[in-house]
Amino acid sequence: MAGVNVKSEIKPLKRVLLHRPGDELLNLTPDTLEELLFDDIPFLRVAQAEHDRFAEILRSEGVEVVYLEDLVAEVVASSKDLREQFVYQWIEEAGIRTERYKKIIHDYLEENYPDPKELVLKTMAGINLQELHVNKSDSLVDLVSDTCKLVCAPMPNLYFTRDPFAMIGNGVSLNHMYSETRNRETIYGEYVFKYHPDYKDVPLYYSRYNTFHIEGGDILNINDKVLAVGISQRTEPDAIDQLAHNVFNDPTSTIETILAFNIPNSRAFMHLDTVFTQIDTDKFTVHPGIMGPLTVFEVTSDGNQGLKVRERNEPLEHILEEYVGCPVELIPCGGGDRIAAAREQWNDGSNTLCLRPGTIVVYERNDVTNEVLREKGLNVLEMPSAELSRGRGGPRCMSMPIWRED
Template sequence: MAYDVGVDSEVGRLRTVMLHRPGAELKRLTPRNNDRLLFDGIPWVAHAQEEHDAFAQALRDRDVEVLYLTELLTQTLHDPDARRVAIDTTLAGRGGLDLGDALRRYLEDLLEDATPEELTGHLTAGIRNDEIRTSLPGSLVTTMMPADWFVIDPLPNLLFTRDSSVWLADRVAVTSLAMPARRRETQLTDLIYRFHPRFAHAQRVHGHGLEHVEGGDVLLLAPGVVAVGVGERTTPAGAERLARHLFEDGLAHSVLVVPIAQERATMHLDTVATMVDTDKILMYPNVADTLTAYTLTETDRADDGALRLSVTEPEPFLVAAAKAMRIDTLHHLDTGLDPVTAEREQWDDGNNTLALAPRLAVAYERNDGTNARLEEAGIEVIRIAGSELGSGRGGPRCMSCPILRDSLA
């Protein structure tokens, strides 16, 4: 059975989305590892699951098909070839402490003998030393390693499915995540797109072995117009590589490369700006007047077929975006009603909205000022709770990977 896929904007009516319901991997967070695993706190997992279930139901109530990453992964792992790739990439990417031959052989056997459901659990929630050390006598590695250290790390950031893949028209870009704690996420996402029958005909661009690009930095401003933030996570080389893929495959005519501050509060472009209508963008006011963009376009091909790019001098982002989108003005709505509120609500993911259609967006309920500004501008806001979900610094857009939207072209 063939399934429709494709996304050419941020605001076309959302039809299918991939989420990850928080699970055992969040229970692995402690005050000693949460910083390394990129969480600002220790979430109350049961409550985070309740919040996420309400988020998913809000999408279903608007006729959005919700797919879950772990369910897709488990189905994928019924394929023997997918299992072998999953095991090989997980152990090859272990990094840090040398596993040692005995431990590596034990883990290979453990993962090989696991059911698809168990293997999904090992790959996402990780394996702690005290869960295996008694089964592996004579291993110096497990003997000397602290009991609560992980031989395979958990992946609590799987919650943010936006980052590991992004659909660009009918192609999917499997991204390359910058932070060591997240790199295995794209390996699992790649596995799903490579082996799951639902995506058998999906064509891919980019890849987790290439220069760093994260999905939170990629905004589809309009059909053929893509903005890519460059900052803490996405590199200039990653943005250029992605732009070349888009031009070579005819997926874009303009790519706007947008420098953003390299700091936690602005880790991705979608932490400071998200589209809420075909000509309206929600922006953090502290950057609205200073954000700039370099516009990349294809000029011609060299004699050897290599693509040549034109790169403009930087100009104000809103100006460059309107030109590329071929509209008079890209209207911006400010986060919050005053500077203090704006800063608080930007930190609380006030800019990180998920559009379900033009003038219809999901947002965290706690950002009262931002939500009020949206409604004043004619945007319907679906409010969801996020007190626990937001502890990893991400809002509704971060937690969702649109797979199918109605086209605006």
């Protein structure tokens, strides 16, 4: 099963990409939370146990779980030259500019992490000055630096594998992310989609080197002909234009329409999938907060390498019904109760992962929303989430489908 195939949010999930939280969470401190996009510090051991339960639920439902760290390790292990290239690129992208420190960090990684997977995990976790045991007597910078200083910052958001890249049909958008902190994460996708034998021939619809930012949480595959993309805090309309050009001009792509949803710009509505996800052929979860004025732009090809854009101001249900092909029901987070909706939205009550029509994985803490979903006939699979939810992302954020059955 080489390549990718994701033409829906709800068709039976067969293979999914995860990243098990690692030591990168141990390098979060109160002083770096804002910079690293966290509101609190998760307890790693419990976060890992919760994540393992997530993977267990997926496997029990017939889904093959693939880990990002394993795919990158397979690439790094395949060639000494590729390993060297990866290490030096990672050092450069970590902001190391002096030749002295490039050599120190390179030698440290080579001496201490000969195993490819351990090397990859270390690049995710980050490096502090204390680990390097440098001779400070010949460097003013080292003498005045705190030994706890992070020389190479961690990537604690990596367990949200949805965002650095996104599968679109049989292709991939390798994203340029909103913050510098997260943009470094896309180096792993670059190596997988450039060099891994199972994924190196996948069409590339967006490059991490493009100017404008876009993130996977804003990309939803409605069906094989329609793609929904959020214009949000983290995805710019310029990026959607570029993505549309590439998708429409790829003869292997079946996408005919891109719906650009202009969603409120706030942390609570970070991505389209935090306010709106499909969970059955005719059902969507939705945050009541976007049910007011929501502008949708319909983007299609003009048949001559260009785009046609039409503004749509009808109710959300009408637009979705047109493209889904049947009447749809929007199920509000928190059952429509404003307090419950705000609380459970903060803990990703609308961020569900659909395994097949009507079967979804959710955070157990959103009990009001989960009960509403059960009453609507959904098969609700609950996972523990006390620590994972501190990163502000739910089951959909933590998973990147690689293959769904057509």
